[in-house]
């Protein structure tokens with residue numbers, strides 16, 4: 001039997017977003033620049049049709065610059081406005097503002113022709129849990145008007161935040177759920193740390209990471225861990241355990257420790273700027 005597990009709170013959140021969509025002109029969708037496809041839910045295309053669309057490639061500080069550029073082109077070719085971003089820094093916010101104004105110009109022009117003056121453009125932030133929605137709203141609005149945290153689901157309350165005389169932002173972001181049913185999506189979300197590690201097999205996860213690194217980022221495992229990249233992932237993990245002195249009592253190699261270390265270093269960016277997904281066009 002093939003059925004979809006879709007708990008009540010997700011259905012409720014989706015319905016809420018459907019309602020909120022009626023109030024807005026522009027959808028600001030955050031994706032994780034390291035996994036631009038897995039961190040999206042295609043439902044948003046249905047929910048946000050006929051709205052101006054902006055994709056913020058967030059956590060770009062952790063992603064490969066080359067791949068972020070390729071993804072930006074990919075999304076732009078599909079008709080989205082795109083800005084790369086580190087939501088914690090104020091630096092990229094001017095670009096966001098400029099693009100919001102550009103995305104809304106058409107609507108303001110339409111209003112003007114109809115004799116409606118100075119009606120602010122209304123926008124809403126959407127994205128999957130932990131993608132940086134609250135951080136973005138806080139930084140962009142310039143004050144702590146929504147709670148942020150690194151646990152999914154901390155965002156509560158609802159009101160409009162006036163960003164400037166032209167733009168208002170709904171303070172409550174819309175939450176979409178990723179497509180768990182796709183295994184690759186689950187894997188990539190787990191790799192970036194968007195799932196509880198307790199329910200994951202860390203050793204397996206690190207082997208998947210090593211495989212992606214070996215195939216797409218030649219030199220990185222050798223440089224950081226002194227591992228021979230011609231080896232298979234389990235052998236590489238063993239070399240990491242050896243070279244990083246991951247041992248248990250009795251001097252036995254501790255693979256789980258090496259696995260956690262590798263994942264931590266990837267997630268924190270210490271391993272470098274790494275994107276896990278690539279657009280289909282040639283590199």
Ligand SMILES: Nc1nc2c(ncn2[C@@H]2O[C@H](COP(=O)(O)OP(=O)(O)OP(=O)(O)O)[C@@H](O)[C@H]2O)c(=O)[nH]1
Pocket residue numbers: 058059060061062085086087088127128129130131132133134135136148149150151152153154155175
């Ligand atoms: N490196 C990096 N970390 C970020 C960035 N934006 C947000 N974060 C971190 O990501 C974590 C999640 O950010 P939140 O703003 O709470 O994410 P959210 O989408 O509101 O999460 P929910 O409330 O679960 O829906 C926090 O630890 C942030 O500090 C970014 O651009 N770069």
